[in-house]
Amino acid sequence: MPTHEGTRITTALESTWAAFQKHHPDLPDVVMVTGTGAQGRNRKRPKLGHHTADLWLDAAAGGPRAELFVSGEAIAAGGQMVVETALHEAAHALAAARGIRDTSCAGRWHNRKFAELAKELGLEPPKRAEKVIGFSECLITAATVSRYASVIRKLDAAALARIEASDKGEDEGQDQEQDEDGKKEGPRGGKGRAGKRLAVACACEKPRRMQVTPKLLEGGPILCGTCREPFQPVEPELEEEPAA
Numbered sequence: 001m002p003t004h005e006g007t008r009i010t011t012a013l014e015s016t017w018a019a020f021q022k023h024h025p026d027l028p029d030v031v032m033v034t035g036t037g038a039q040g041r042n043r044k045r046p047k048l049g050h051h052t053a054d055l056w057l058d059a060a061a062g063g064p065r066a067e068l069f070v071s072g073e074a075i076a077a078g079g080q081m082v083v084e085t086a087l088h089e090a091a092h093a094l095a096a097a098r099g100i101r102d103t104s105c106a107g108r109w110h111n112r113k114f115a116e117l118a119k120e121l122g123l124e125p126p127k128r129a130e131k132v133i134g135f136s137e138c139l140i141t142a143a144t145v146s147r148y149a150s151v152i153r154k155l156d157a158a159a160l161a162r163i164e165a166s167d168k169g170e171d172e173g174q175d176q177e178q179d180e181d182g183k184k185e186g187p188r189g190g191k192g193r194a195g196k197r198l199a200v201a202c203a204c205e206k207p208r209r210m211q212v213t214p215k216l217l218e219g220g221p222i223l224c225g226t227c228r229e230p231f232q233p234v235e236p237e238l239e240e241e242p243a244a
Helices: 005-023 072-076 079-098 112-121 142-147 149-157 214-218
Strands: 030-033 049-058 063-070 198-201 209-212
Touching: 005 030, 005 079, 005 149, 030 049, 049 079, 063 079, 072 079, 079 112, 079 142, 079 149, 142 149
Parallel strands: 030 063
Antiparallel strands: 049 063, 198 209
16 A cells, blocks of 8 residues: 655645744745755755745645745754754745845845844844855754644654765865755755854964864864964854845
């Protein structure tokens, strides 16, 4: 007997979205889809989700609907990651519904308006914008986990088919936010730190700065040849939207 696993996954994702709409009635209906996030340039760092406005024509609804994608890799990470990913995309959906420009640079840079929408939905935005992706890295809060506890439990208990992300290429490639065909992609690709770089500086009177991967920094001190002190992480100075 066929299990109709694709139907089970879509139904679970649609139920998750319906739970969001109970708390946020102005969230529009969307077309939920799934699949692998390991496509194109993201093969080694699969994306977790994306939102694409007005992609589907829905005759019954009398107009276009957005596509909301949650990847099989997000499903593999568990119910909490599915909820976090879907809430990130919900912030894009709210922006589209309210006519708010929440991104620039072909969808890569997430601005302060996006951060405000994400916070409204129960995510905690970063205190400072990150290079290339801005305020994209919004994480689920404990209060939001509690609010959607039953949804998370149901997703975990459903034991949905999933796609295991590869561990290869953790520090390879570009930053996690890739734009393809106008999609606004979700918060964390692959293992989360893929493509990330940290700004570090030495202790010289006029500090020298450089960008390193977290893995390199954790491997041991990186000493400055002048002051003989280790390079230390510094707060990024970039907070405003970069030039396109």
